[in-house]
Amino acid sequence: MLPLSPAEIRMMFGRLRDTMGIIVLSRRDICCCFVLPLILLWSPLEAQTRYTIPEELRAGSVVGNIAKDLVLDVSAAADRRLRIASGSGKQYFSVSAEKGELVVNEQMDRESLCGQRVPCVLPLEAVVENPLQLHRVEVEIQDINDNAPGFNSRERTLNVPESITPGAKFLLDSAEDPDVGSNSLQSYSLDRNKHFVLNVKTQDGIKIPELVLDKPLDREKQAVHKLILTAVDGGNPVRSGTCEITVVVLDNNDNAPQFEKSFYEAAVDENQLVGNDVMKVSAVDLDEGPNGEVEYFFADKTSDALKSVFEINPKTGVISVKGLLDYEQANLHKFDVLARDRGNPQMEGHCSVKISVNDMNDNDPDIVITSLSSPVPENASVNTVIALISARDVDSGQNGRVNLTLAPGSPFKLSPSLSNHYSLVTNGPLDREAFPEYQLTLNAIDSGSPPRTSQNTLKITVSDVNDNPPVFSQRSYTVYTQENAALGSILCSVSAHDPDLGHNAKITYSLLDSRVQDVPISSYVYINSENGSIFSMSSFDYEKMKVLKVQVQARDQGSPSLSSNATVHVFIVDQNDNAPAVIYPSAALGSVSHQRMPRSAKAGHLVTKVTAVDADSGHNAWISYRLAEATDASLFGVSFHTGEVRTKRSVSEQDDSSQRLLIEIRDNGEPAQSSTVTVEVLIEDGFHEPVSESRQKSPELNKRSGRITLYLIVALASVSSLCLMTFFILLVKCARGSRGGSSCCIRRSDSGYKTPNRNLQIQLNTDGPIKYVEVLGGDVMSQSQSFGSYLSPMSEFSDFTLVKPSSTTDFTDTLNVLDASLPDSTWTFECQQVSVC
Numbered sequence: 098m099l100p101l102s103p104a105e106i107r108m109m110f111g112r113l114r115d116t117m118g119i120i121v122l123s124r125r126d127i128c129c130c131f132v133l134p135l136i137l138l139w140s141p142l143e144a145q146t147r148y149t150i151p152e153e154l155r156a157g158s159v160v161g162n163i164a165k166d167l168v169l170d171v172s173a174a175a176d177r178r179l180r181i182a183s184g185s186g187k188q189y190f191s192v193s194a195e196k197g198e199l200v201v202n203e204q205m206d207r208e209s210l211c212g213q214r215v216p217c218v219l220p221l222e223a224v225v226e227n228p229l230q231l232h233r234v235e236v237e238i239q240d241i242n243d244n245a246p247g248f249n250s251r252e253r254t255l256n257v258p259e260s261i262t263p264g265a266k267f268l269l270d271s272a273e274d275p276d277v278g279s280n281s282l283q284s285y286s287l288d289r290n291k292h293f294v295l296n297v298k299t300q301d302g303i304k305i306p307e308l309v310l311d312k313p314l315d316r317e318k319q320a321v322h323k324l325i326l327t328a329v330d331g332g333n334p335v336r337s338g339t340c341e342i343t344v345v346v347l348d349n350n351d352n353a354p355q356f357e358k359s360f361y362e363a364a365v366d367e368n369q370l371v372g373n374d375v376m377k378v379s380a381v382d383l384d385e386g387p388n389g390e391v392e393y394f395f396a397d398k399t400s401d402a403l404k405s406v407f408e409i410n411p412k413t414g415v416i417s418v419k420g421l422l423d424y425e426q427a428n429l430h431k432f433d434v435l436a437r438d439r440g441n442p443q444m445e446g447h448c449s450v451k452i453s454v455n456d457m458n459d460n461d462p463d464i465v466i467t468s469l470s471s472p473v474p475e476n477a478s479v480n481t482v483i484a485l486i487s488a489r490d491v492d493s494g495q496n497g498r499v500n501l502t503l504a505p506g507s508p509f510k511l512s513p514s515l516s517n518h519y520s521l522v523t524n525g526p527l528d529r530e531a532f533p534e535y536q537l538t539l540n541a542i543d544s545g546s547p548p549r550t551s552q553n554t555l556k557i558t559v560s561d562v563n564d565n566p567p568v569f570s571q572r573s574y575t576v577y578t579q580e581n582a583a584l585g586s587i588l589c590s591v592s593a594h595d596p597d598l599g600h601n602a603k604i605t606y607s608l609l610d611s612r613v614q615d616v617p618i619s620s621y622v623y624i625n626s627e628n629g630s631i632f633s634m635s636s637f638d639y640e641k642m643k644v645l646k647v648q649v650q651a652r653d654q655g656s657p658s659l660s661s662n663a664t665v666h667v668f669i670v671d672q673n674d675n676a677p678a679v680i681y682p683s684a685a686l687g688s689v690s691h692q693r694m695p696r697s698a699k700a701g702h703l704v705t706k707v708t709a710v711d712a713d714s715g716h717n718a719w720i721s722y723r724l725a726e727a728t729d730a731s732l733f734g735v736s737f738h739t740g741e742v743r744t745k746r747s748v749s750e751q752d753d754s755s756q757r758l759l760i761e762i763r764d765n766g767e768p769a770q771s772s773t774v775t776v777e778v779l780i781e782d783g784f785h786e787p788v789s790e791s792r793q794k795s796p797e798l799n800k801r802s803g804r805i806t807l808y809l810i811v812a813l814a815s816v817s818s819l820c821l822m823t824f825f826i827l828l829v830k831c832a833r834g835s836r837g838g839s840s841c842c843i844r845r846s847d848s849g850y851k852t853p854n855r856n857l858q859i860q861l862n863t864d865g866p867i868k869y870v871e872v873l874g875g876d877v878m879s880q881s882q883s884f885g886s887y888l889s890p891m892s893e894f895s896d897f898t899l900v901k902p903s904s905t906t907d908f909t910d911t912l913n914v915l916d917a918s919l920p921d922s923t924w925t926f927e928c929q930q931v932s933v934c
């Protein structure tokens with residue numbers, strides 16, 4: 098306001114009275130501008146001019162003709178310098194000098210000038226000079242909808258837990274619209290969504306929007322909701338403002354971990370290395386953060402055994418091998434796995450897992466000997482069951498199918514019974530003596546690939562059965578013993594062997610009962626039952642017995658016992674224990690034999706013939722004669738061999754008529770034995786040969802000679818029959834011998850006639866009827882192995898000098914004995930003067 102002098106004020110009032118009742122109305126502008134002089138009418142002194150304009154007029158816009166309205170001449174107005182006086186503030190209006198119009202000086206914003214004040218009136222003072230007058234002018238600025246409702250912040254974020262219940266309210270910022278009246282904020286709206294609705298409440302005249310949860314939230318379905326809140330005013334056109342509301346749904350641990358499958362299945366080979374992966378389980382938790390972090394565990398009820406075999410990685414869910422996977426212990430593992438999140442409270446999900454274990458051929462077959470009956474008696478029949486064997490393999494299927502075999506080469510076989518069960522049976526005869534023990538090798542092989550094998554040995558002992566009789570070391574024994582040997586001397590030892598065992602092999606020796614010369618054999622010999630030594634019980638006399646046949650028996654102690662026999666031929670070897678015995682001339686011991694001879698006898702006259710026999714044999718029986726003493730040794734001579742006493746020369750007259758001869762008869766033994774005979778020779782004149790006379794004339798003599806003849810016939814017949822028997826034996830021998838292809842009859846000899854060192858020679862020297870039979874056995878050079886008999890050194894008068902009965906009756910026996918004792922010998926039989934046979 099300009100400072101007005103009191104004169105100016107008085108002038109102004111004066112003018113105001115002058116213009117009373119005049120309405121100044123300016124219609125020059127687009128807006129309705131009214132000058133209301135009516136007011137002035139009421140108060141002529143304070144009459145005011147009032148204009149109404151909309152806000153936001155551009156500069157230069159005419160508000161009204163103020164000069165006119167103030168009833169001023171336009172020219173006068175210019176002269177009087179009509180102007181708008183303004184206070185300290187902005188000069189929004191000015192007066193154009195030419196036309197006196199009130200012009201907008203600067204664009205005005207109602208909201209900044211008046212805010213929410215209504216009406217918004219700007220008071221102006223128009224000043225004119227000469228005289229100075231002051232006019233009050235008001236300009237009312239009307240609102241236009243030039244502002245949209247606006248939010249303080251265009252974005253708003255709400256964190257809402259997903260568990261919140263419907264009905265929950267969230268206060269939102271209200272929007273502001275500086276316009277007034279209907280141009281101001283009228284309403285809010287929310288874009289279409291599923292979960293929220295809008296509620297607007299009025300508080301102190303201000304509309305406040307609220308977000309109300311209508312339906313429950315699920316973060317897992319939608320974690321973030323974007324909403325647009327729109328504020329609308331009532332202007333024309335309508336203006337609006339928006340705010341973007343972001344609702345972040347906060348996670349709640351409302352989801353349990355969920356396995357992809359409720360049931361997992363896997364197969365794994367047994368004997369996997371520790372640490373190998375088997376399978377993987379996997380669970381998903383829709384929650385986020387720790388609520389969605391899943392860890393895997395074995396279910397609580399899982400056995401420790403399973404936990405020792407498998408382990409599970411809590412982070413990854415990989416199940417791996419932890420311990421030994423053995424199909425044979427467990428071929429199927431079933432367990433539960435749980436997944437647990439880390440929310441609060443924790444939530445769990447479960448699944449079941451089945452892991453089957455595949456069998457591998459990891460077990461050797463096993464050979465089990467269920468029962469074994471050993472030892473086996475050697476007489477066990479074929480198919481006797483000896484052992485029950487089973488072959489096992491803990492693997493399954495082909496890996497557990499076992500084939501059991503027995504190494505060949507034994508009298509046993511396996512016969513299969515039940516599956517994988519076998520019985521070991523005998524397959525042939527057993528012989529403990531040959532094989533007392535068997536080591537059987539059993540091989541088991543399974544059908545796996547590659548197959549596995551195992552071995553077992555079975556020791557089977559064979560027990561003894563008394564199936565072998567004792568066997569003598571020789572079928573027959575030949576023993577030579579000197580006659581007159583000491584009583585109780587050991588003759589020989591027989592021995593038998595029994596391959597059996599124990600009692601079955603324990604041998605006792607005994608003599609088989611027999612009689613020799615009517616005396617039991619036990620009187621002759623004794624056998625040590627323990628060791629088979631045979632002792633003499635008597636001293637033998639060769640002259641009584643040449644050979645002793647002893648049957649011995651060896652018997653084992655088995656049950657039943659077995660025995661075998663052997664023959665021992667005890668050959669009694671001659672000793673020169675007999676002196677030659679003078680048979681002729683017979684003379685009582687110590688007496689003298691008297692012989693007569695004619696004095697006319699010529700040289701060579703047979704005086705007598707000394708005949709002697711020696712009971713010994715061989716050399717011991719070879720007798721020689723010698724004239725030991727003689728009255729006249731020149732007259733008589735004794736034939737060394739024949740014992741014939743002959744005159745050496747013709748007897749002369751001078752010769753003594755009584756001649757005494759001492760003849761020594763000596764055998765060839767060592768030492769030699771001898772005897773003597775004394776012959777008294779009576780030389781008679783005219784003496785004739787007495788022999789024929791006495792034989793012819795003496796009836797007693799005839800009778801005697803007839804008897805001798807009978808004896809001779811008997812002897813001859815017996816010798817002949819002996820011969821025949823001998824031939825018969827020889828024939829048998831021949832028949833036996835010819836089987837071997839040899840062609841001999843009388844003489845069987847492979848080694849030749851010239852070496853009859855082991856032969857049987859029978860000599861029948863018969864330059865009488867029979868003189869001498871000699872049987873040679875063995876080495877012909879050894880006289881100890883020969884024996885012979887003089888049958889009859891024939892002489893016309895020697896009637897009783899015949900064969901010793903033993904020599905002839907035992908003749909065939911003797912041959913047999915010899916044949917038996919010389920089984921492999923070649924032997925010759927010589928029969929001199931075959932005509933006898």
Ligand SMILES: *[C@@H]1O[C@H](CO)[C@@H](O)[C@H](O)[C@H]1NC(C)=O
Binds near residue numbers: 590625629
């Ligand atoms: C057998 O036993 C007897 C008596 O003990 C003994 O004299 C003999 O020498 C033994 N024979 C053998 C072959 O040992």
Ligand SMILES: *[C@@H]1O[C@H](CO)[C@@H](O)[C@H](O)[C@H]1NC(C)=O
Binds near residue numbers: 609650660661662
């Ligand atoms: C042995 O001899 C006896 C008597 O002669 C006889 O009974 C037995 O059978 C014989 N034993 C054998 C094995 O030959």
